[in-house]
Amino acid sequence: MDNPVTRRNPDHVVILVHGMGKALKGGTLQEWTQPLLQSLNDIALDYRDRDETDPEFRTLPPLIIDSADAVRESPNTFIRVLRANPRYKDDYASILITEASWGKDFLPATAGATYGWAWPSAVKVIFRAARLVSWNMVPQVAAKHVSEHMPWLRWILAVLVTILASPLIAVGLIVLGVLIVLTPIPAVGRLTGSFISLFADFLGDPETWQRKPLQAAAMRERVSHALLKWSGDPEKKVKATPVTVLAHSQGAAISAQVLLQGGVHAQNFICVGNGLPLLGYARWGDFILRKHHKHDESIFGAIGLRKVTPNPEQDPIRDWKNHASNLRWVNLWAKFDFVPAGPVGGTAGQDNEEAFKNMSTGTLGSDYGPEEHAIYNSSALIKDHIVYSKNRIEVIDPVAQLIFRDCAIPPEKITGDLWLPPLATGNPIIDTRMRVHQRMVKCLGLGRVLAFTAGALLSWQLLSNPAVTETLFRLPLVNMPQMQWFRQNDELTWLTVTALLGVIILQILNRWLWVLLHGRVERRRTSDGKPVEAVGQECLVLNLAAVFLLSVAVPAAVVTMSAAPVLVGLPLIWILGYVGLFAVLVVISLAGRPVKPLPARVPPPPASKVNK
Numbered sequence: 153m154d155n156p157v158t159r160r161n162p163d164h165v166v167i168l169v170h171g172m173g174k175a176l177k178g179g180t181l182q183e184w185t186q187p188l189l190q191s192l193n194d195i196a197l198d199y200r201d202r203d204e205t206d207p208e209f210r211t212l213p214p215l216i217i218d219s220a221d222a223v224r225e226s227p228n229t230f231i232r233v234l235r236a237n238p239r240y241k242d243d244y245a246s247i248l249i250t251e252a253s254w255g256k257d258f259l260p261a262t263a264g265a266t267y268g269w270a271w272p273s274a275v276k277v278i279f280r281a282a283r284l285v286s287w288n289m290v291p292q293v294a295a296k297h298v299s300e301h302m303p304w305l306r307w308i309l310a311v312l313v314t315i316l317a318s319p320l321i322a323v324g325l326i327v328l329g330v331l332i333v334l335t336p337i338p339a340v341g342r343l344t345g346s347f348i349s350l351f352a353d354f355l356g357d358p359e360t361w362q363r364k365p366l367q368a369a370a371m372r373e374r375v376s377h378a379l380l381k382w383s384g385d386p387e388k389k390v391k392a393t394p395v396t397v398l399a400h401s402q403g404a405a406i407s408a409q410v411l412l413q414g415g416v417h418a419q420n421f422i423c424v425g426n427g428l429p430l431l432g433y434a435r436w437g438d439f440i441l442r443k444h445h446k447h448d449e450s451i452f453g454a455i456g457l458r459k460v461t462p463n464p465e466q467d468p469i470r471d472w473k474n475h476a477s478n479l480r481w482v483n484l485w486a487k488f489d490f491v492p493a494g495p496v497g498g499t500a501g502q503d504n505e506e507a508f509k510n511m512s513t514g515t516l517g518s519d520y521g522p523e524e525h526a527i528y529n530s531s532a533l534i535k536d537h538i539v540y541s542k543n544r545i546e547v548i549d550p551v552a553q554l555i556f557r558d559c560a561i562p563p564e565k566i567t568g569d570l571w572l573p574p575l576a577t578g579n580p581i582i583d584t585r586m587r588v589h590q591r592m593v594k595c596l597g598l599g600r601v602l603a604f605t606a607g608a609l610l611s612w613q614l615l616s617n618p619a620v621t622e623t624l625f626r627l628p629l630v631n632m633p634q635m636q637w638f639r640q641n642d643e644l645t646w647l648t649v650t651a652l653l654g655v656i657i658l659q660i661l662n663r664w665l666w667v668l669l670h671g672r673v674e675r676r677r678t679s680d681g682k683p684v685e686a687v688g689q690e691c692l693v694l695n696l697a698a699v700f701l702l703s704v705a706v707p708a709a710v711v712t713m714s715a716a717p718v719l720v721g722l723p724l725i726w727i728l729g730y731v732g733l734f735a736v737l738v739v740i741s742l743a744g745r746p747v748k749p750l751p752a753r754v755p756p757p758p759a760s761k762v763n764k
Contacts, residue, residue, distance in 0.1 A: 162230065162248040164394050164559040167378050167418075171401025171427065172357040175255035178227040183541050184398065185229050185249050189215060191544065191552035192233050192247075194676050195575070196560070199236040212243060214681070226250050226378065235560040245559040252378035254406065258367035261356030263332050263348045267325075269359035273430075274321050280430065280493035281533065282314045287494065287508050288487050358402055358431050368434030371406045372414065379416045394558055396420040398551060400540060401491060402427040409433045411479060412471035419558065420480045422551060422572070423522075424540040426492040432466045468496065469520050473754075481522035481752065482572045484547060486529040486536035495524040495750070511750050523571050524750040528593035532600075544674045545589045549575040569751045585673050588692050592670055594741045595695055599661040601737065602703035607654030609707040611646055657702050669695050696738060704734045 166188075170180040196214035203209055212234055219230045228250035235245050328351065331344045360367045375397075384392030395418040399407040404423040410416050413433070472481060485492040495507035506519040511526060527546040529536045540547050550572045574586055669691040675684050708727045 160246070161382075161393055162246040164245065164247045164396065164555060165382050166247065166249045166396045166398060166555060167375075168249070168251040169375055169397065169399035169403030169407050170251070170253060170255065171399075171403050171425065172354060173255075174353045175253055177253060177256075178222045178251070180251045180253060181222075181227045181229065181249065187541060187544055187548045188249070188552050188555075189217070189229075189231065191549045191575075192231075192556060193681075195549075195553060195556050196234040196236075197677060197681055200234055203237070209243070216244070218246075226252070233556065233560060236556075237561070245556075247555065247559065250378065252375045252403075254371040254374040254403070255357070257370040257374055258360060258364070261352055261359045261364075263335075263352040263356075265363075266352050266356045266359045267329060267332055269363065270325060270328075270355060273358070274325060276430070277490055278314055278317050278321060281317065281490035284488065284490060284493040358427070361402060361405065361431055361434055365434055365436040368406075369436070372410050372434070375403075375407050375410045376414060376416050379410070379418060383417065392417070394419040396422065396551075396555055396558070398422045398424070401425045401537065402431060404428055405431045405433070408468055412468050412476050415475070417476070418479060420482070420554060420571070421522075422482045422484065422554075423492075423496075424484045424547060425489050425537050426483055426485060426496065428468060429493060429496060430491050433468075472522070473520060477754070480571045482525070483522045484525045484527055484540070484572075486527055486540070487747075488531060488533050489529070489536040490533055491537050495526075496521055507750065511747050520753045521750075523752040525572065526747040526749075528590045531593055531597040545586060546574070570749055571752065572749075584688055588673050588687070588689060589670070591692050591742055592666070592673065592695055595692070595699065595738075596662050596666065598737050598741045599666070599699050599703070600658060602699060602734065603658040603661060604650065604654035606657055606703040606707045607652070608646075608650045610653050610710060611649035613707075613710050615646055615649060661699055661702060665698050666695060700734060704730060 168180045168184050193215040200210055200212070200214060214234045216232045217229065218232060219228075221228055221230075228248055230246065230248050232244040232246050235243060332348055335344055335348050361371065362368075379395060379397070382393040382395050384390045397407050397411065397418045397420065399422070401424075404425070405427040407421065408423070408426075408428045411418055411421055472479065483492070483496050485494060495511060507521055507524060510519070511524055525546070527543060529539050529543050553575050554572050672687055673691050677683055708730060712727065
């Protein structure tokens with residue numbers, strides 16, 4: 153059904169750009185839009201409920217979905233959100249949320265080509281991840297002291313990470329290469345084909361971006377096309393519509409080249425898990441458009457086109473300064489996301505030591521760069537990169553607040569140095585949820601370490617009991633001929649049972665229980681719009697208590713009550729030492745202060761513009 157509301161130009165447009173990997177049509181829209189709408193609804197309710205001047209205004213619905221179209225080439229959702237003030241324009245601001253899906257605009261990369269790209273890229277990833285971990289492993293309370301007096305400590309941490317990670321990645325790539333070579337054999341291909349296809353689907357996109365300029369141009373064209381729809385037309389007196397580009401991973405690298413070099417404009421550019429520092433700009437696309445002079449007698453002037461200036465260096469900060477200074481550029485990166493590996497710096501983000509130092513010490517240096525936010529996703533190197541859309545407190549709520557401010561709040565009411573500040577509810581108890589969220593995410597690492605430690609202790613103790621071992625080997629699944637290796641090798645038996653018990657404990661702690669408690673911290677309103685009771689630190693305390701119970705108390709009880717303890721004669725000392733280890737890990741997880749956001753360091757305008 154045709155809706156007259158959706159025929160008009162919206163007050164604001166949000167363009168979502170997905171990252172590397174296979175992307176379904178409308179998948180990015182669904183992934184991000186549902187949590188964004190929930191946050192916009194809650195923010196509108198916050199303002200509506202505080203208004204006491206207009207009783208009728210307080211009865212209006214906070215958010216209305218006018219259309220949700222998944223059929224068109226660019227799926228979109230058209231919504232209206234209640235403005236913050238009934239006397240500011242009309243009651244509702246209209247917002248169009250759409251996606252620029254570039255994943256099917258080129259032929260997919262082959263597994264062999266992707267594998268050839270993976271080796272040199274792995275070296276780069278290892279060094280960048282090592283530097284990222286070396287900055288994050290130093291407690292923030294000591295960051296300034298380390299930066300000034302012990303800079304060598306970070307180098308030691310980086311070297312240790314490199315030594316540990318390099319052999320694992322090298323072995324993994326060698327095994328992968330063997331599988332790719334053997335895949336054409338029918339018997340092998342049936343077993344490994346799906347895995348090899350997954351590898352090519354996920355890492356083939358960045359290989360294409362860096363090595364196939366024609367396909368990379370098609371990726372940029374998709375983002376440019378989505379932006380140009382809302383650029384306006386001065387000749388027809390059509391005003392441009394404010395646009396927010398929210399781009400993830402490789403999508404951020406594509407969008408950056410379009411916005412910083414392509415002459416296409418937006419109001420906000422929000423990068424999450426920014427792939428620009430790792431992937432850089434694509435080749436044969438790095439040209440900066442210049443104004444065409446009316447007396448230009450070159451071939452460009454003769455055909456009415458603007459000149460282009462080659463830009464051989466990949467320096468997004470310089471491009472932002474010279475060609476997109478009005479763009480509000482915000483960079484969000486998870487603490488252990490190896491793709492952005494920290495803040496953006498010059499030369500496509502490779503030289504970001506100055507920005508790292510500024511964020512860690514809380515000072516502003518001489519470097520320029522976008523607004524930087526170090527956030528807490530999952531405290532895991534790989535998972536941190538793929539769960540940004542699930543981080544409501546540090547990603548979804550602030551982005552929704554920025555969109556709401558741009559289209560639903562009078563400009564004179566907006567203050568502060570940050571373009572993307574944390575959500576401010578006005579309730580000091582609710583505002584503590586940021587601190588609780590960050591500490592609970594840090595405790596996910598604690599749960600991983602202790603879950604598998606507890607699994608190792610429990611399996612060692614249980615398998616040392618002949619009755620338990622005999623019962624285990626009688627199970628139908630274990631008694632199969634194919635499981636002979638499990639029954640005849642004590643080390644493999646112990647490792648298998650350790651992994652199984654560790655996964656079970658981890659599933660309980662970091663999945664079921666953590667989602668339940670953290671979801672309570674995230675929620676601000678019920679499904680019918682009523683405020684929920686504010687929570688403080690109790691969810692964190694309950695989480696730590698559960699970790700202690702399942703990963704410390706239960707193994708300690710099993711060792712103590714067993715007729716044949718593993719550590720004969722020293723059960724009490726062992727228990728005290730294990731509890732002490734838990735206490736030390738808790739202190740490490742909770743110590744220090746979170747890294748504060750770094751406001752955008754925008755360079756001053758050129759002297760020619762100032763003099764004008």
